[in-house]
Amino acid sequence: MMRVRFPPPAFLSPIPLLSPSRRLLGLAAALILLLGTALPAWADFDLPPLPYAAEALEPAIDAATMTIHHDRHHGAYVANLNAQIKANPALADLSLEALQGRISRFPEAVRNNGGGHWNHSQFWAVMAPLGQGGTPSPELLAAINGSFGSLEALQQQFSQTAAARFGSGWAWLIRRPDGSLAITSTANQDNPLMDLAGLERGTPLLGLDVWEHAYYLKYQNRRPDYIQAWWPLLNWNEVNRRFQAAGTTA
Numbered sequence: 001m002m003r004v005r006f007p008p009p010a011f012l013s014p015i016p017l018l019s020p021s022r023r024l025l026g027l028a029a030a031l032i033l034l035l036g037t038a039l040p041a042w043a044d045f046d047l048p049p050l051p052y053a054a055e056a057l058e059p060a061i062d063a064a065t066m067t068i069h070h071d072r073h074h075g076a077y078v079a080n081l082n083a084q085i086k087a088n089p090a091l092a093d094l095s096l097e098a099l100q101g102r103i104s105r106f107p108e109a110v111r112n113n114g115g116g117h118w119n120h121s122q123f124w125a126v127m128a129p130l131g132q133g134g135t136p137s138p139e140l141l142a143a144i145n146g147s148f149g150s151l152e153a154l155q156q157q158f159s160q161t162a163a164a165r166f167g168s169g170w171a172w173l174i175r176r177p178d179g180s181l182a183i184t185s186t187a188n189q190d191n192p193l194m195d196l197a198g199l200e201r202g203t204p205l206l207g208l209d210v211w212e213h214a215y216y217l218k219y220q221n222r223r224p225d226y227i228q229a230w231w232p233l234l235n236w237n238e239v240n241r242r243f244q245a246a247g248t249t250a
């Protein structure tokens with residue numbers, strides 16, 4: 001059997017005479033090597049921080065719900081997705097968004113946790129403290145009027161769709177490939193970017209989480225009350241940005 005030869009312990013080696021700058025370079029290289037071996041290569045997805053304080057959306061969404069929702073639920077999706085990279089190395093080469101469009105090639109655990117990570121990341125960004133979310137841009141408003149008749153009609157249809165989602169899932173406002181807007185709903189952690197049969201695809205402009213973990217502490221079984229309280233928190237500035245970006249990539 002071939003034996004691996006290890007160098008003699010450092011304390012037996014002659015101390016090389018290196019200049020201070022070369023010693024610093026050596027230390028830096030050793031540190032990089034150490035970090036490179038200490039960090040798992042598959043820790044590619046990160047939990048984004050909330051873009052505001054946990055209590056910033058009160059009273060509509062209480063701080064305890066926000067903290068548990070973000071830190072534990074979203075955090076678990078990220079951790080579970082990272083745990084899948086070892087078994088599915090192709091994940092390491094995909095951005096989170098690119099993964100959504102290829103999700104059918106992966107096992108259910110990747111679909112659930114990859115979807116959960118993307119869905120929640122967009123969800124935090126589409127809310128803002130009261131009075132800070134702006135208003136729909138003239139371009140977006142024109143598209144809303146063209147597809148729904150009015151902003152009020154969009155809100156009513158969206159709220160009904162969100163309330164009617166059986167079990168856990170999401171309500172979405174999407175931009176279809178033809179430029180029109182539509183309201184859809186997905187189960188569990190699916191979303192309109194996923195290449196799944198029976199799912200209407202489009203660019204999500206806005207997604208509302210209607211899992212019980214998003215509202216149960218404050219609203220218990222009253223999902224419609226949560227939806228109604230959520231509308232004033234909508235970050236129209238972010239919806240405007242997504243609408244504009246979708247138009248340039250269509």
Ligand SMILES: [Fe+2]
Binds near residue numbers: 120209214
């Ligand atoms: Fe959630």
